Amino acid sequence: MKYLALTFTILATPALAQQSFDCVMDPAELVQVGSPVAGLLAQVNVRRGQQIAAGDVIAELTSEFEVATIGLLEARASSHAALDAQRARLELTQGRYERTRELMERGVTTQDAMAEVEAELVTAQSLVAQAELEQDVAARELDRARAALDQRIIRSPIDGLVFERRLTSGEYLTSDGYVTSLVQLDPLHVEAFLPVELFAEVAEGQNVTIRPAPPIGGVYQGTVTVRDRVFDAASGTFGVRVELPNPEGVLPAGHRCLLDLE
Template identity: 80%
Template sequence: MKYIALSLCLFAAPVMAQEQFDCVMDPAELVQIGSPVAGLLARVNVSRGQWVQAGDVIAELTSEFEMTTIELLEVQASSHAALDAQRAGLALIEGRYARTQELMDRGVATQDAMAEVEAELVTAQSLVVQAELEQEIARRELERARAALAQRVIHSPIDGLVFEKRMTSGEYLTSDGYVASLVQLDPLHVEAFLPVELFADVAEGQVVTIRPSAPIGGEYQGTITVRDRVFDAASGTFGVRVELPNPDGALPAGHRCFLELE
């Protein structure tokens, strides 16, 4: 009777069930660093395995032509000679117009003389507007040239690790090519497939345990950020993604793991 009572107590005790599922730890981003313009690589500043931060210069294209263009446009944009000359001419015509108007009021100047000065005034005003427009165009051309020069400097869009260095200085980079590949390792994205029976028990924002396979080991806490709404009918599963913090980069990407649900 003592053994029967003990068995009943064991069956009555609550049990916290834990389930483990295969998963893979992937990098959050895999970026192939290219350029919006083609050109000859003057410098490539990274090597495989190097850590970079967002904004770091990955590579630079040759830019002597663009720099010379900028110097020329800076001279044009900063020159006020043409505009000053047209404004001075307008001031003279405005003075003549005022004097002619005064003579007209006194009955000394003729209507034809007044019409001639008015025509000269309109022409002078138009020339000033044209000179202002040309200087504004020169400023805009300078801005465009500086933007074109900036495109020849390739920056890292993410904090990450250089996974592959594809090109080096002296090689020609095409518009559809890339210099290097970067991977973002913080956070990691853990991908797993769970049985559809667990769909109602899994939610975005839920904390789960990730156990990397040997030789890494250990256990880490991650948060479910994606729960697929489309099932795989053939396997009877649905996908989930877990965001796993990896601030020091200790956990490698591309490694197998186990996802544990409670």
């Protein structure tokens, strides 16, 4: 029994001592940037390998029609002639109504005349309300036209690097196509698969050491952000994701590494 126990200890020790595992450093985001509308590209402002910030203009679609529409709607929305005319008519009708009511109280005019002026007042009030509605609709149509123009300007959704430029000026962008691919390199997402025996030893928020393979090298600290709760039965492993800060972008994505559990 002593020999059997000693043999079991010797066999079990190497598996428990193994704390370094293969991993891959991936970009945090890989975004294929397209447009909600299709159209002809007027210009593309980025090149492969260029650093780009969120909100920077990547490309613009031709927009002569949208610009002309905005000019037309701006003229309509800025014109208050119809509304001013209806308000002046309402003011005149209100004055006539007040005078007719005074005459009615003194018994000088008839009930029919009073009813006629009241009807004119209601009509004038309705016309003012209609003019105000048309003014508001014109302003909303202008906002919609500006939004449509803004959709033809393609901006970067992230801070990152241009990984691929797929289209150039003069080419047609379809509704399901994209102009460029962007990658976010800060932070990096390190992906690894660990034996299921270590599941209880790994927790989200745990610090781990990442050692990139040559020729990069070095030792970096990361934090476990994901611990898969579904095992791979065939390999007896579970996946983990480590967030690795990369503020200067010195670490490349798509490179192999070793993950050391602390």
